[in-house]
Amino acid sequence: MNILILGGGGREHAIAWKVAQSPKVNSIFIAPGNAGTGNVGTNIPVDLNDFNSIKTLVVEKDIDMVIVGPEAPLVAGIYDYFINDSVLKDIPVIGPSKAGAMLEGSKSFAKDFMAKNNIPTAAYRTFNSSNIDEGYDFLKSLKAPYVLKADGLAAGKGVLILDNIEDARNELTSMINDQKFGEASSHVVIEEFLSGIELSVFVLTDGKGYVILPEAKDYKRIGEADTGLNTGGMGSVSPVSFANSEFMKKVESRIIIPTVEGIACDGIDYKGFIFFGLINVEGNPYVIEYNCRMGDPEAESVIPRISTDLVDLFEATAQGSLSTVEIEFDTRTAASIMLVSGGYPGNYDKGKVISGLDNVNNCIVFHAGTARDIDNNSVKTNGGRVLAVTSFGDSLSSALDLAYSNVDLIDFDAKYVRRDIGFDLE
Numbered sequence: 254m255n256i257l258i259l260g261g262g263g264r265e266h267a268i269a270w271k272v273a274q275s276p277k278v279n280s281i282f283i284a285p286g287n288a289g290t291g292n293v294g295t296n297i298p299v300d301l302n303d304f305n306s307i308k309t310l311v312v313e314k315d316i317d318m319v320i321v322g323p324e325a326p327l328v329a330g331i332y333d334y335f336i337n338d339s340v341l342k343d344i345p346v347i348g349p350s351k352a353g354a355m356l357e358g359s360k361s362f363a364k365d366f367m368a369k370n371n372i373p374t375a376a377y378r379t380f381n382s383s384n385i386d387e388g389y390d391f392l393k394s395l396k397a398p399y400v401l402k403a404d405g406l407a408a409g410k411g412v413l414i415l416d417n418i419e420d421a422r423n424e425l426t427s428m429i430n431d432q433k434f435g436e437a438s439s440h441v442v443i444e445e446f447l448s449g450i451e452l453s454v455f456v457l458t459d460g461k462g463y464v465i466l467p468e469a470k471d472y473k474r475i476g477e478a479d480t481g482l483n484t485g486g487m488g489s490v491s492p493v494s495f496a497n498s499e500f501m502k503k504v505e506s507r508i509i510i511p512t513v514e515g516i517a518c519d520g521i522d523y524k525g526f527i528f529f530g531l532i533n534v535e536g537n538p539y540v541i542e543y544n545c546r547m548g549d550p551e552a553e554s555v556i557p558r559i560s561t562d563l564v565d566l567f568e569a570t571a572q573g574s575l576s577t578v579e580i581e582f583d584t585r586t587a588a589s590i591m592l593v594s595g596g597y598p599g600n601y602d603k604g605k606v607i608s609g610l611d612n613v614n615n616c617i618v619f620h621a622g623t624a625r626d627i628d629n630n631s632v633k634t635n636g637g638r639v640l641a642v643t644s645f646g647d648s649l650s651s652a653l654d655l656a657y658s659n660v661d662l663i664d665f666d667a668k669y670v671r672r673d674i675g676f677d678l679e
């Protein structure tokens with residue numbers, strides 16, 4: 254098979270790395286990819302919002318399957334574009350239809366879906382310019398801290414958590430009336446604050462059957478002890494100690510099954526990943542958010558733990574036979590540490606030469622923001638999150654020790670690493 258993977262981050266490198274291990278695969282193309290994916294397959298520059306260019310690529314390269322990494326093309330309807338095109342309609346796209354991607358693309362859609370299907374989540378209401386006064390009243394009915402969420406995609410920045418009601422009122426006004434997040438905040442979900450520890454659970458579903466993938470925990474803040482600004486993620490570990498079988502049974506019965514049944518009941522075409530952003534509130538799981546894709550940096554610890562051929566899993570997804578599939582895992586712990594550019598998530602420089610990539614041992618280096626410089630045969634930084642170094646261990650601490658010892662062998666100007674990934678787990 255010839256496979257096209259859309260995206261260019263660590264998640265897509267992890268997917269490409271795993272797909273490359275399948276005996277079914279002839280060629281892998283990654284669009285746009287990065288220096289790491291260029292070692293696994295062929296990178297092709299393409300604008301992921303330009304579906305006509307993607308079609309040209311699929312036809313030219315005789316692609317048999319498309320795997321969509323990030324959410325934006327899914328929310329924009331790439332699955333539907335394929336289904337409705339006479340040339341592309343039989344080429345499977347791994348990722349939900351536009352209607353399914355609404356679980357990530359619209360917070361109010363996701364909350365209404367959860368309410369309708371009795372899926373545990375924070376109490377909420379949605380407001381817009383026509384009922385903003387009710388929004389101010391709703392804030393009064395809640396206790397601090399106040400959680401305000403832009404309804405639409407806002408590049409991961411659309412959630413505000415505010416300690417006092419004055420700030421919450423002002424932000425509500427700014428989101429709705431002053432379009433703080435553009436059109437994405439024309440509608441705002443206000444919800445109850447939930448207190449607990451978060452984790453990420455993933456399933457691959459064909460819309461009826463599903464397989465549960467290893468769970469993971471990511472570390473979003475730039476600073477140690479979860480302080481400072483939010484980032485795309487500074488590292489991840491899998492498994493997560495508190496996600497024991499009792500907890501995961503609750504996740505499956507209260508959240509996964511009603512979600513998959515709800516999707517089927519609404520007649521939504523969904524053949525892809527569902528990412529459940531969960532919070533453990535005194536032993537009970539609640540959904541903080543849905544995403545319609547794998548997580549990043551979770552993919553960099555979860556995908557290496559999947560022993561089953563990923564292409565077999567994707568084929569079963571496309572054919573609707575996932576309920577007959579058994580999935581196998583590596584039972585060891587995987588820890589993945591992100592190396593980022595100094596200054597990230599604020600301003601940072603690109604184009605710094607990366608050294609030491611050939612010195613590592615007992616780890617997998619997934620590239621995120623990297624580019625190959627053909628002129629002097631080097632790999633350079635090309636983004637905020639640069640590399641993810643993943644190692645296995647029989648315990649969390651041994652996985653972390655091995656990952657960090659390799660992190661220390663790789664260098665670039667102004668490299669920054671969080672040294673406490675996994676600090677809150679046993």
Ligand code: AMP
Pocket residue numbers: 375400402409412444445446447448451530541542
């Ligand atoms: P989201 O984009 O919905 O995942 O929200 C971003 C982050 O805000 C989450 O990962 C949580 O850490 C936090 N968050 C969102 N909603 C809530 C909530 N209802 N209670 C507590 N924290 C929340």
Ligand code: GLY
Pocket residue numbers: 471485486544547548549550551
């Ligand atoms: N790690 C969180 C995300 O991928 O959205």
